[in-house]
Amino acid sequence: MQLFYNPNISDGAKEITFEKEESRHIVKVLRMKxxxxxxxTNGKGSFFSAEIISASPxxxxxxIISKEKQPPLPYQLHLAVAxxxxxxxxEWFLEKATEIGISEITPIICDHSERKTIKPERYEKILQSAMKQSLKAYLPILNDTISFKDFMGFEKTFDGSKYIAHCEEDDKKSLKSVLLPKEKVLILIGPEGDFSTEEIELAKANGFIPVTLGESRxxxxxxxxxxxxxxxxxxxI
Structure with missing residues (x-):
């Protein structure tokens, strides 16, 4: 199935005009007529079956011939990743996480972060491409880059399960052992140098449970x- 993305389709739409770049891809590259x-898909859960009535590049x-809804993920997963x-x-992480199934992503800048800037437009394109490739109708939310400290203040109102995965010696639980089906989950993943001790303590003070992802680093x-x-x-399961 060839799947395209257009975020501006309303559920009651009868006709859609693609912008120049997408139109050229459809007509010149894919040679559709x-x-x-x-x-x-509009990235909001809907699939639309469409037929070309004007193949201008x-x-x-x-x-629009018909519309159907894709069931949402049975869980809500927000990953905050340095x-x-x-x-x-x-970019590889963004692609694979979208294919597996994720709801929301936040790039976080930590004490040990070596990269402090990102290209959100590039990341959005990767998410869109992965959504189309994996035939999903939901586009993950990509939040603005934020510092770890500011993220802690922002997420105080989060009403699901909160975990921080880190490498320091600590009383950590296995992530797989604490997860429950159909829950709302937020997981923090640090940079190459891991979270700082201060960040780990701040996260724990804000209700994040330390977890391990296995024996390997x-x-x-x-x-x-x-x-x-x-x-x-x-x-x-």
Whole structure:
């Protein structure tokens, strides 16, 4: 199934005009023409079956044939992950987490962070591409980059289970052992140098439970994927 993304489709839409870049991709690259059909998602849970009625590379127009809803994830997962020193590793995390199933992502800048800036437009495109590739109808929310300290203040109202995965000696529980199906979860994943002791203590003071992701010392992006898969797997049992 060929899936396209258009965030501006309303549930009652009858006709959609794609912008120039997407129109050119449909007509010139994919060589689609009048009468050809494909699906579109608005990233908000809806799939639309569409048929091309005007195959212009500058302005491709389609009519909506039908609409269906994709059930949402049985859980809500928010991962707050420090940007990695090598940007392509963070992009890999974004792609794979979207394929597995994630609700929200926040890049957090920590005491030991080596990368302190990101390219949100680039990250958004990766999320969109991964959503389409994995045939999902929900686009994960990408929040603005925020400092660890500010994130602690922002998340005081979070009403789900909160965990921090770190490498220091501590009374830590296995993440897999504490997860419950159909719950709202927030997990903190630190930078290559791990969270600082002060950050760990601040997180614990704000209700975050220290957890371990296993015996191996994992890279930031690997730890984030292990956490994402653990939450997804806990909802398949």
């Amino acid at each position: 009048e009468g050809d059909s494909f699906k579109i 500058k302005s491709c127009v389609v009519k 940007p990695t020193k090598l940007n392509d590793r963070y 994992l890279r930031t992006e690997t730890a984030a994927i292990v956490a994402c898969h653990s939450v997804a797997f806990s909802n398949e």
